[in-house]
Amino acid sequence: MADATLVLKGGRVVDEAGSRDADVAIAADGTIAAVGPGLDGGRVLDCSGCVVGPGLVDLHSHLRQPGLEEAETIETGSRAAALGGYTAVVAMPNTTPAIDSAGVVREVLELARTALCDVHPAGAITKERAGTELAPMAEMAALGVRLFTDDGAGVQDSRLMRRALEYASALGVTLAQHCEDAGLSTGGYMHEGEWSSRLGIPGQPAEAEELMVARDIALCRLTKAPVHFLHLSTAGSVALVRAARAEGLPVTAEAAPHHFTLTDAAVATYDPVFKVHPPLRTDVDVAAVKAGLTDGTIDAIATDHAPHTLESKEAAFDEAPPGMIGLETALPLALGELGLPIEAVLGLLSWRPARIAGLADAHGGPVVEGRRANLCVIDPAATWVVDAAAMASRSRNTPYAGRKVTGRVRHTLLRGEPVVVDAEAQR
Numbered sequence: 001m002a003d004a005t006l007v008l009k010g011g012r013v014v015d016e017a018g019s020r021d022a023d024v025a026i027a028a029d030g031t032i033a034a035v036g037p038g039l040d041g042g043r044v045l046d047c048s049g050c051v052v053g054p055g056l057v058d059l060h061s062h063l064r065q066p067g068l069e070e071a072e073t074i075e076t077g078s079r080a081a082a083l084g085g086y087t088a089v090v091a092m093p094n095t096t097p098a099i100d101s102a103g104v105v106r107e108v109l110e111l112a113r114t115a116l117c118d119v120h121p122a123g124a125i126t127k128e129r130a131g132t133e134l135a136p137m138a139e140m141a142a143l144g145v146r147l148f149t150d151d152g153a154g155v156q157d158s159r160l161m162r163r164a165l166e167y168a169s170a171l172g173v174t175l176a177q178h179c180e181d182a183g184l185s186t187g188g189y190m191h192e193g194e195w196s197s198r199l200g201i202p203g204q205p206a207e208a209e210e211l212m213v214a215r216d217i218a219l220c221r222l223t224k225a226p227v228h229f230l231h232l233s234t235a236g237s238v239a240l241v242r243a244a245r246a247e248g249l250p251v252t253a254e255a256a257p258h259h260f261t262l263t264d265a266a267v268a269t270y271d272p273v274f275k276v277h278p279p280l281r282t283d284v285d286v287a288a289v290k291a292g293l294t295d296g297t298i299d300a301i302a303t304d305h306a307p308h309t310l311e312s313k314e315a316a317f318d319e320a321p322p323g324m325i326g327l328e329t330a331l332p333l334a335l336g337e338l339g340l341p342i343e344a345v346l347g348l349l350s351w352r353p354a355r356i357a358g359l360a361d362a363h364g365g366p367v368v369e370g371r372r373a374n375l376c377v378i379d380p381a382a383t384w385v386v387d388a389a390a391m392a393s394r395s396r397n398t399p400y401a402g403r404k405v406t407g408r409v410r411h412t413l414l415r416g417e418p419v420v421v422d423a424e425a426q427r
């Protein structure tokens, strides 16, 4: 083996191939030098009682830069990600300006050079995410962009979406859709149902999401181009995707932790921390999202990490911006709420999203000699209480403050560099 500079000692290695007790030695070039028993050399990080796995990959983070640096920056967002066990995140393009050209992609990549995780910008499907004219996807794809989305809005025009799919297919990239039929959802601030009537808050019906899921499945059938569904939230959406996959269509899907841990009943406090798009749904929907994650219909857990300043989230429920932060809590919520073994949870958080994002060469892969050391070390038994004030994100809008959770990231390694040690960011 090459000389080790660092040894992850005493852990259980878990990757797609299974699990085994082994130490992991890291070489000076940031690759894995050896995996096996009794390794020594260099600095030792204690991994006893822990799982050593490939780093987590978030398909869906809002890092707010450029344009909304008071809510988050790529640096603070990447620090939150590293603390959450992530070694790569896809940054959504609803920034100001939108990530809709090579120039903005270059700006984000430059800002990300010193980040604590790999940051991969998603490009917009349409110019300024306005939904009227295709963005220059080819010039963004040439810079390595693999996922395109107008997230924050769905592409409403079916003809334009069809053209975007044909264009994406030719470029070998994937379109990711925020499924929301604006005609049905406009003017609604929460899920339309029993709770919206009780609270007197106008709602968005589940059908606003499901109509676009159904349309895009039809367009996928027509074009054969891959479609990724962002943050699925309804039982109907999960059923549509399940049927599409049974048909063999190239569709993939993700769900966010808040859609399998919270329901629309939480809105009864009128606290805008519970305002999110798509909205929190019913317990039937939560059960369907969990079932979809369990049976593989939903490929990945993505955070939809959406930081907002205290000031903006203190507005009235209808006026506050939608979204909640999620990078530092996704793993314990998945471990605690899904009832799945850690191997399955890592599949949802690491290797399956890495493949959808086109990052499998560097992230989510097997923990074997020669691979880049993008790793996270998880203590599955550690319990802790979510403290909003202690988070690395520049924003505090988490609905989980005060919740006791189980499972904590002990160490995170980015290209062999320990960026988190003993649950503390190193820079």
Ligand SMILES: [Zn+2]
Residues within 6 Å of the ligand: 151, 152, 153, 178, 230, 231, 277, 278
């Ligand atoms: Zn969205």
Ligand SMILES: [Zn+2]
Residues within 6 Å of the ligand: 060, 062, 092, 151, 152, 304, 306
């Ligand atoms: Zn989003």
